[in-house]
Amino acid sequence: MGTPISIDDAAAALQVSPQYTRRLCRQKTLKADRIGNTWAVDAESVAHYKTRAGHAVAEDHPAYFDTAGSVDKPVALSFFSGAMGLDQGIEKAGFDIRLACEFDKYCRETILLNRPNTALLGDIHAYSASQIVEAAQLGTASVDLMVGGPPCQAFSTAGKRKAFNDDRGNAFLAFINLAIELQPRYLVIENVRGLLSCPMDHRPHNQRGPGFPDLSLDEMKGGALNFVLCLLKKAGYACTFNLYNAANFGTPQTRERVIIICSRDGNPAPFLQPTHAQEGTHGLPRWKTFREAVAGLKTHTHLHFPEKRLKYYRHLQAGQNWRALPTAMQQEALGKSFFSGGGKTGFLRRLSWDKPAPTLVTHPAMPATDLAHPEENRPLSIEEYKRLQEFPDSWQLAGPLVQQYKQVGNAVPASLGYAVGKLIKDLLDNQATAPPDDFKFSRYRETSHYEWRQAFERQQKVAQPTLSLF
Template sequence: MKNVVSIEGTPLFPVVSLFSGAMGLDLGLIDAGLHIAVSQDYDKWCVETIRKNGHVAVEGDIRKLVDADPECNFLLNAAKLKKEAVFAVVGGPPCQSFSTAGKRLGVEDERGLLYNQFIHVIEKLTPRFFVMENVKGLASMPSDPTDKDSPPLINHILAKFKAMGYHTVHGVLDAVHYGTPQFRERLVIIGSRDNEAVFLPSPTHFHMHQKAEMRWRTLFDAIGDITDSGPQGKFTPAVNEYLKLVPEGGNWRSLPPAMAKLAMGGAYESGGGKVGFYRRLSYTEPSPTLVTSPNQKATLLCHPRETRPLSVREYARIQQFPDSWIFEGKVTDCYRQIGNAVPIPLGRAIGQMLISVALGNSEVRVKRMRGTSVHDTMRQMSQALSGK
């Protein structure tokens, strides 16, 4: 990748990626200058996507992989790395059990325990940094789902990192503040093995700003130039008829009252905002958070002007995947991969932060890595970062 920072062809910042999905976080890190040495995922189509785009992937259930090789050499061998060379381990353990939209079973749900494998890999590889991302619901999830007053689960996770000697920072970041044309909140935990001053990346885009290039990006910015939408899902005929009456930026509340009650069925009397029912998006605002399917009843994502779901290509644009990125599988598989991804601009901001911290305290470390003079090494690093 042209953006990866290297000296004499050797990448300076090799990364091991777990639970990589379609590589949204990974591509952002690559844009920042890091090198993804290996990616890992359980999902067949995610692995096919990773390999189709020319990246190294380890396929399999991380629990079984770790059980078979507790020292995690399967990752080092695939990445062609020595343990001491790993710059960072990154990933987002599957998080459905912590989602505010789900049942929030937390550690009672087997999927909620996969963060233990992520922690295990960090313990064995001892990278200089790690990045763990998850849904924001993890930040408020009690460690005991049967006791709402139990300590937050995140405290348990942070304590494990601390016991391993990692200094951490964490917080909920909204991708819209980093140039993504989408509201998407993610919990991000960043750790430093050597007590370096890691921090949450500063926002670069704002709702209101005197410079146009620093304002939130809109849905039109992302997909307004697409004339051939390509593969897409379908709405039912009944949903199509209702959506034809919903204006851009509207939802079920835009329907005549009697029709709205009929369209909503039992959900009409339920609580909550219900903003996703019969929702037609607005070109002038960022997209709502992409879900794994744009034609689900409560989370419809209808095109602003056409009566159809957002297409796979439009999904990818909103997450800021390059147009050249190939997604493997059926349309439903592609939606799922993109909908689960970390937006690339958010990954890029995190990667830029890591590099800024690394370069601020890199003289001794880089000298040991390359066996060259500090002056020469730093000069080459500077040239690589500036693109010269």
């Protein structure tokens, strides 16, 4: 063996816990000699393990936790954890995130860098409920909260709307089935607005109307969500949901997500409690702005716009997009897209200083979804991305820059996560309160479970039912 180092030094070099480092030694993943109750670890072996793929290797491992420090905290299990944006908010509300389940290798590395003691699992299809309980080191403890944002592409209006006929949709059902088996006191599901309208089975538009059978319940708008709600109701859960704009909870970004809260005791949960309002109504402060979010940032790591786009950005000021260009330049800048429908608001878009940022995307320099700095001729930096999604500046992101943007762009803002966690914590403590009845959570209609159910029942009157309503 080469130069020996201690377990603590090896753990620091790998940026993992000493417990995890000992496990690597026992498995002989690291070259090490057992000396009494400790290990002497080969420094070269540590260096090779750390850099063999150019980054730390995030392998499945159980939870390592201080029993004394965790005993008073309710336990949460996280699935489809991503870079842990939602989880950070739930942690802040007082939960012990005992387990993270994530398949993407760069997200797994990010989880390992920042939460090395949290159990880490991969593909949700590969684990039974008993294996999850074992990995989370739950013993006889119950699961207070199970939370996850299943892959949204199967439900997104920008995709093919395949719902559960898509592998990602099947991951959604795997999540629901695990929840039904694990029986957490509360289950939280986060997803895109498209979930509200996505059918379970999509019928092509050229096969609808006169001469074709009426749509079945599965083929109606919202059929996929109805199927999930039926499964959960049968398992004894009461479910409430709404479409929430994260800006109403203190996020400096107008990002809308469906949050479904499911209660094992059968009592419907109230809506989330807002902390901000667009116009400062209900005695709340106004939405946070881009300027507030990025104040004090001095370091910026970012992608670059090609020169053919920079020539147009030099004509634009904060808050403007391609429509502010001279008419002749507009057509030149957009090319064939100039003649297409839609608002095209993402083309050549500079952010405003004194408004929240628009919804962050997974790449800030794509032609139709640009996210440019209000004044500088560049895309938003990864540091600005982190601030807008409310990641701590100290939060480490694994992988190349484009993968870092993707991780942060896909995350749930921490303030929205905190609002979710606080409501669940208040429900556990029998202290939950309802928000004002007239608070407008989003710009869309029929997005709460009350309105959504009424709209779905109206459709049912002309459908051939194949599933019961929840």
